[in-house]
Amino acid sequence: MMQQRTAHQIADVLIEALPYIQRFKGKTIVVKFGGNAMIDEALKHSFARDIVLMKLVGLNPIVVHGGGPQIGQLLEKLNIKTRFVDGMRVTDSETMDVVEMVLGGLVNKEIVSLINRHGGKAIGLTGKDGDLIRAKKITQKKYATDTLDSEIIDLGYVGEVSSIDPSALDMLGHSDFIPVIAPIGAGEDGRSYNINADLVAGKLAEVLKAEKLILLTNTVGILDKQGELLTGLTLKDIDDLIEDGTISGGMIPKTRCATDALKGGVNSVHIIDGRVEHAVLLELFTDQGVGTLLLSRPR
Numbered sequence: 482m483m484q485q486r487t488a489h490q491i492a493d494v495l496i497e498a499l500p501y502i503q504r505f506k507g508k509t510i511v512v513k514f515g516g517n518a519m520i521d522e523a524l525k526h527s528f529a530r531d532i533v534l535m536k537l538v539g540l541n542p543i544v545v546h547g548g549g550p551q552i553g554q555l556l557e558k559l560n561i562k563t564r565f566v567d568g569m570r571v572t573d574s575e576t577m578d579v580v581e582m583v584l585g586g587l588v589n590k591e592i593v594s595l596i597n598r599h600g601g602k603a604i605g606l607t608g609k610d611g612d613l614i615r616a617k618k619i620t621q622k623k624y625a626t627d628t629l630d631s632e633i634i635d636l637g638y639v640g641e642v643s644s645i646d647p648s649a650l651d652m653l654g655h656s657d658f659i660p661v662i663a664p665i666g667a668g669e670d671g672r673s674y675n676i677n678a679d680l681v682a683g684k685l686a687e688v689l690k691a692e693k694l695i696l697l698t699n700t701v702g703i704l705d706k707q708g709e710l711l712t713g714l715t716l717k718d719i720d721d722l723i724e725d726g727t728i729s730g731g732m733i734p735k736t737r738c739a740t741d742a743l744k745g746g747v748n749s750v751h752i753i754d755g756r757v758e759h760a761v762l763l764e765l766f767t768d769q770g771v772g773t774l775l776l777s778r779p780r
């Protein structure tokens with residue numbers, strides 16, 4: 482009896498995924514995997530398996546990864562000091578070499594190899610490969626609070642996305658390959674630029690006209706002032722939450738990327754908890770979902 486019920490429950494869970502698989506078949510889903518989620522071995526494996534399953538059931542996953550903590554660790558070993566201004570790492574030429582080594586090398590190849598070990602065919606790219614991402618230098622204006630003067634802070638080789646050539650991704654999307662992208666772009670001068678991974682994921686989702694952008698982070702989603710999860714938000718709600726200070730710190734650039742992607746034609750953005758095993762699968766293929774769903778307007 483017990484065994485039979487368990488079998489039914491398993492079948493229910495499997496069949497719950499069917500309408501979602503039918504709806505998203507052939508659609509592009511951009512998934513940003515943050516550096517914090519990569520610290521846990523079990524989480525890395527569950528993420529890789531989710532991506533392999535997505536591809537096998539006919540979706541087109543594109544992975545964009547971060548690696549902030551991993552860059553920090555190598556810089557520390559090399560005794561190179563680092564600092565952030567408004568969520569961006571100040572990146573001089575020496576730091577850029579380390580960023581490229583960690584993001585384009587160690588972290589990228591680790592994710593590629595994990596996906597491959599779970600039966601996928603991942604191909605690692607930085608924005609320099611296939612001329613995927615062109616970057617332009619960001620100039621950061623920092624406004625001092627005690628004076629009205631503005632101080633320009635030179636962030637060095639920190640870029641924003643100036644253009645994307647998706648032809649390499651189009652080719653991979655029509656094959657068994659799963660692209661895994663490190664957030665490094667090439668400047669007009671051919672130099673490498675360090676780009677925040679959320680920015681890259683948002684722009685890629687926009688250019689690829691992705692069905693969804695999924696941002697894995699280290700909170701359960703966007704929280705209200707009482708610390709309760711906000712399960713559904715629209716563009717207007719997000720503006721209000723930033724305005725009244727509910728959304729602050731690292732969540733501001735993240736939600737800005739999300740709103741840009743929605744305005745650019747992405748159907749939905751999901752900010753979900755990367756600390757939960759199989760968070761991507763639960764968000765995509767179950768009725769309740771996890772985290773915060775952001776839409777242009779109420780459904």
Ligand SMILES: Nc1ncnc2c1ncn2[C@@H]1O[C@H](COP(=O)(O)OP(=O)(O)O)[C@@H](O)[C@H]1O
Nearest residue numbers: 515698699700702703704727728729730731732
């Ligand atoms: N309203 C909010 N809801 C959830 N997190 C928030 C909110 N406002 C600020 N945050 C902060 O934003 C952080 C997520 O941004 P960040 O650390 O940059 O993420 P990641 O490293 O995944 O890119 C959360 O850990 C939290 O400290």
Ligand SMILES: CC(=O)N[C@@H](CCC(=O)OP(=O)(O)O)C(=O)O
Nearest residue numbers: 515516547548549569570677678
């Ligand atoms: C300009 C800038 O700050 N770039 C980031 C790139 C990595 C990143 O975005 O990693 P997470 O997603 O893990 O935070 C950095 O150097 O840390």
